[in-house]
Amino acid sequence: MSRINGFVGRRHFLKFAGLTTLSIGGITACNGIINNRAEITIPDINPNPNPVSANEAQRRLVEGNRRFSNQNRQYPNQSKRRLQSVAKTQYPYAAILGCADSRVPPEIIFDQGLGDLFVVRVAGNIASNEAIGSLEYATTALGTQIIVVLGHERCGAVAAAMKNEPVPGNIGTVVDGIKPTLNQNQQRTSETNDDENAVIRNIQFQIEKLQNNSAVLTKLISNGRLRIVGAFYDLDNGKIQFLN
Numbered sequence: 001m002s003r004i005n006g007f008v009g010r011r012h013f014l015k016f017a018g019l020t021t022l023s024i025g026g027i028t029a030c031n032g033i034i035n036n037r038a039e040i041t042i043p044d045i046n047p048n049p050n051p052v053s054a055n056e057a058q059r060r061l062v063e064g065n066r067r068f069s070n071q072n073r074q075y076p077n078q079s080k081r082r083l084q085s086v087a088k089t090q091y092p093y094a095a096i097l098g099c100a101d102s103r104v105p106p107e108i109i110f111d112q113g114l115g116d117l118f119v120v121r122v123a124g125n126i127a128s129n130e131a132i133g134s135l136e137y138a139t140t141a142l143g144t145q146i147i148v149v150l151g152h153e154r155c156g157a158v159a160a161a162m163k164n165e166p167v168p169g170n171i172g173t174v175v176d177g178i179k180p181t182l183n184q185n186q187q188r189t190s191e192t193n194d195d196e197n198a199v200i201r202n203i204q205f206q207i208e209k210l211q212n213n214s215a216v217l218t219k220l221i222s223n224g225r226l227r228i229v230g231a232f233y234d235l236d237n238g239k240i241q242f243l244n
């Protein structure tokens with residue numbers, strides 16, 4: 001097996017993670033055989049030799065965002081030395097499920113550097129199957145112990161879901177991933193507070209999807225090795241508020 005712990009293919013991932021059986025949503029895949037066993041196995045120990053607790057990770061994120069919003073960024077872990085130190089291994093201390101919006105880049109708004117954050121970005125920060133798989137990888141193979149679902153003010157994807165009108169092409173897949181969050185009354189309004197409330201409801205909905213659709217994440221949470229939290233980014237002042 002390669003010593004590099006980046007994306008090394010499913011077989012190496014399973015070997016690295018110590019997984020012999022992987023079950024998602026009650027369906028178990030093992031050596032190409034699909035059956036309905038509910039068994040799920042995760043590594044006994046965190047693969048990170050120096051794991052960062054969820055508390056410490058959240059503290060770093062809060063501090064980093066404070067630096068960013070105060071125009072006091074330190075640009076940590078962006079030197080050539082850091083580049084070389086993480087070239088062959090990575091143990092990001094936090095995973096972010098964020099929106100693809102150009103105004104919400106996690107490494108910048110949390111003032112972090114190379115190898116710090118495992119970032120999954122998709123419009124509306126929706127917990128798609130691909131996003132869930134990526135986050136399962138971060139938490140089992142890389143030892144990340146916190147997932148932040150990061151929504152933001154004036155999210156176009158949430159606004160589109162609230163409008164509840166036809167959209168072209170595959171944009172509908174994004175909107176459909178958000179729509180269950182909103183009831184009919186909320187879909188009709190465009191007031192600012194309702195916009196913010198809809199974003200927060202969407203964050204909570206995507207957290208529920210992560211918890212309900214991933215046996216891997218659920219097991220890590222029950223073992224005290226993972227916390228999933230929501231956070232809201234204010235486009236006007238650059239501040240992030242953690243929701244729980």
Ligand SMILES: [Zn+2]
Nearest residue numbers: 099101155156
């Ligand atoms: Zn957005």
